[in-house]
Amino acid sequence: MSDQALRLGTRRSKLAMAQSGQVAEAVRRLTGRPVELVEITTYGDVSREQLAQIGGTGVFVTALREALLRGEVDFAVHSLKDLPTTHPDDLALAAVPVREDARDVLVARDGLTFEQLPEGARVGTGSPRRMSQLNAYARSHGLTIETVPIRGNVDTRIGYVRKGELDAVVLAAAGLNRIGRSDEVTDFLSVDTVLPAPGQGALAIECRAGHTARDAELIAALAGLDDPHTRVAVTAERSLLAALEAGCSAPVGALADLLADGQTVKELRLRGVVGTIDGSTLVQLSTTGPVPETHDQAMALGRELAAEMLAKGAAGLMGERAH
């Protein structure tokens, strides 16, 4: 492979820079080539609107993809949970590296855990999925919380708690870990209580689909960063999301995890949840079976669980966001 620098397109946020920097380092080690970061601003970065309002899907990725297709950058790193479930033919999902912690976490004042929050606590999150499951969690403890829609980067969100405007905010563990702020966490929310967003904690490394020898060479090199287990899990999770005809701003949680017997991976469990925003009704189902061996099998698993969820009334709970 030539020693020409590879250009990695990245958003400018601290989180994007952290994850792009980590992938850049891995690609340097893998290919022996220099990797240059190219900063790109996306609509999701400049818009002050709530994600649920601007549609969510793709707001962070579109500008990066356009830069890829125009040949301005050679590859890009996305948070997989921000990636729309339909993949354009001219782009390749070259690698899905080993997933970080998939959980949501609470960053609360005075070190409070979720169960220690006072009645009426103001909890910041703009995510319908988090609102739904947090409200359900609160209800199960005889508590009523007030979810407050917020946006902004991780620093901004934690700032609402530091300034006393909110009692707590909910964030992804992976994001805090990647920017070195996991010490802010006051409670790790078990996935048995709050199922993360499909693909949460995982990254997607994307490049052009390889019409030129140079692109094909890059795809082959990036494959060295792929973790097959993470890929199969997120494929099933995203297939479930797609089959529910829901976008990334729908109140849908999904997590596939491998059940191991000692060192041997035995089975894959896929869990899915859909709920009303107030948390009064959740449809939560799980399926366990042999680890899918192909992309199509992983897709089928997600579709099958989605069909069961729809049969239990999932569509009705997603309301107008299900489009």
Ligand SMILES: NCc1[nH]cc(CCC(=O)O)c1CC(=O)O
């Ligand atoms: N919604 C924005 C977003 N997209 C990816 C992450 C970081 C976690 C990840 O990689 O899944 C976050 C922040 C958050 O949800 O707290």
